Amino acid sequence: MSMTLIARPRVREARTGLHQCDHCDARPSSVCNAIPDHLLDRLAAASVVLDIPPGTTFITEGEPATAFFNVTRGTAKLFKLLPDGRRQITGFAHLGHFLGLAVSDTFAFSAEAIDPVKLCRFSRARLRVLLDDFPAMEKRLLEVAANELVAAQEQMLLLGRKTARERLASFLVMQSRGGAPCQPQRRRIALPMTRSDIADYLGLTIETVSRTLTYFRTERLIDIPAQSELLIQDLEALENLADCLT
Amino acid sequence: MSMTLIARPRVREARTGLHQCDHCDARPSSVCNAIPDHLLDRLAAASVVLDIPPGTTFITEGEPATAFFNVTRGTAKLFKLLPDGRRQITGFAHLGHFLGLAVSDTFAFSAEAIDPVKLCRFSRARLRVLLDDFPAMEKRLLEVAANELVAAQEQMLLLGRKTARERLASFLVMQSRGGAPCQPQRRRIALPMTRSDIADYLGLTIETVSRTLTYFRTERLIDIPAQSELLIQDLEALENLADCLT
DNA sequence: CGGTCACTTGATCGTCTTCAATACCAGTGG
DNA sequence: CCACTGGTATTGAAGACGATCAAGTGACCG
Numbered sequence A, B: 001m002s003m004t005l006i007a008r009p010r011v012r013e014a015r016t017g018l019h020q021c022d023h024c025d026a027r028p029s030s031v032c033n034a035i036p037d038h039l040l041d042r043l044a045a046a047s048v049v050l051d052i053p054p055g056t057t058f059i060t061e062g063e064p065a066t067a068f069f070n071v072t073r074g075t076a077k078l079f080k081l082l083p084d085g086r087r088q089i090t091g092f093a094h095l096g097h098f099l100g101l102a103v104s105d106t107f108a109f110s111a112e113a114i115d116p117v118k119l120c121r122f123s124r125a126r127l128r129v130l131l132d133d134f135p136a137m138e139k140r141l142l143e144v145a146a147n148e149l150v151a152a153q154e155q156m157l158l159l160g161r162k163t164a165r166e167r168l169a170s171f172l173v174m175q176s177r178g179g180a181p182c183q184p185q186r187r188r189i190a191l192p193m194t195r196s197d198i199a200d201y202l203g204l205t206i207e208t209v210s211r212t213l214t215y216f217r218t219e220r221l222i223d224i225p226a227q228s229e230l231l232i233q234d235l236e237a238l239e240n241l242a243d244c245l246t
Numbered sequence C: 001c002g003g004t005c006a007c008t009t010g011a012t013c014g015t016c017t018t019c020a021a022t023a024c025c026a027g028t029g030g
Numbered sequence D: 001c002c003a004c005t006g007g008t009a010t011t012g013a014a015g016a017c018g019a020t021c022a023a024g025t026g027a028c029c030g
Helices: A037-046 A124-133 A135-161 A164-176 A195-202 A206-218 A235-242 B037-046 B124-133 B135-161 B164-176 B195-202 B206-218 B235-242
Strands: A012-014 A047-052 A057-059 A067-073 A076-081 A087-093 A110-113 A117-123 A188-190 A222-226 A229-232 B012-014 B047-052 B057-059 B067-073 B076-081 B087-093 B110-113 B117-123 B188-190 B222-226 B229-232
Touching (some): A037 A124, A047 A067, A087 A135, A087 A195, A117 A124, A135 B076, A135 B135, A164 A195, A164 A206, A164 A229, B037 B124, B047 B067, B087 B135, B164 B188, B164 B206, B164 B235
Antiparallel strands (some): A012 A047, A047 A117, A067 A117, A076 A110, B057 B110, B222 B229
């Protein structure tokens, strides 16, 4: 039996005195903003910076949740697997996203870097201390959890009740807002994830994703200058489709 | 044009000195257990007891979230609607379930009583005060939110990647544990919800639910003594189906 | 009884999947 | 420069699962 040997990428760990939270890109949008500026050294001391190469799984479903993460750069996909390999991507984690809410001793999902990802890692114990010392951070976590719950319910609606066209439209509209609601919309969308990722996120196959995107293109709703780049031509039509007003 | 007039059920409000939290059925399993016994009067003072008749919608998606609820009796369905009437039930709320996590000023879902439901209502302001006074309660809320998030992701996997048989099997196995994981399994399941509710929960139609249940019955996996009652005959087979090990 | 409502069962249909072939693109080496 | 390779995306044809449409059953109730 031939065996492919895959070099397991070593996760580079950078724990240095240089690690500073005060000019972290993620802070404005992350739970860390609950900690006042003059105490940021506490936060820096509790965390370790990691560099994750693309394709690396850094959280595995079912493994003990000994540490939590904060994404400070890049995009990760969060997913669950069935024994036969079927996959459901439950979300994409961008700048500022806190990983470790859906947890009950063990992680309920796996996480894999799509492009080069930078993480802040907090051990469970150290985070516990931080939360006890900064109740505001716990409040922020609750806020974040509430928002994720809203998003999750929206996704259930999509997966349970929307058609392929509606799912793709919803996805594109969401991406045009940078993955979060209430953000300014951009016509140009970067798609760091593959078609397969999009399919597994929307509960479809890659063929259906591909076909539907070409439909949208022939209908002049979008343009696809490159594989990982997309231009929205008719946002209103897509929004109507997404909210199923058609 | 003929018009059906529906008597809007008045929600009975019982705000009396008799409202006591110390022998509330919901307390052991709800967020209220974060408050020590000798301070339960604070909790009672902050809440109002409501009786909700079956079929009454007591939370409407999009309306301002001025109050939160705790279910102390009965079962409610939580759902989202599309403009054309398609519905996705995102969950069922039983004894002890806190309603108001998936919130961002306005409710992200609607809630309707399936059978006679009793609720504890907390105004947003009063709950705020309670949470500030009892940080343990905030911690409990975060726990609850984390658990709901885990459940939501599991449901996304179901909706996005499982077949009708697998969905029904997952549903039945979950119900045999009383809707929550880690609880003792019972062979006899009460199904207060209609087939239509089950369908909208699993992203199917009532016909598919009905058919699949009869398949299960002819395969001796289950028995259906009454419409709202179900007996599991072969739990192992159902569990294998649910986790897609077949 | 007739009426309603929820559920079941049957026949047909359509959307999305599956299977398969082809195109595309970047990287590598002759 | 071009052939070769591996990974990813697109396109086509056929098939299946679940949806839709429609009829029938049974329970409950005034």
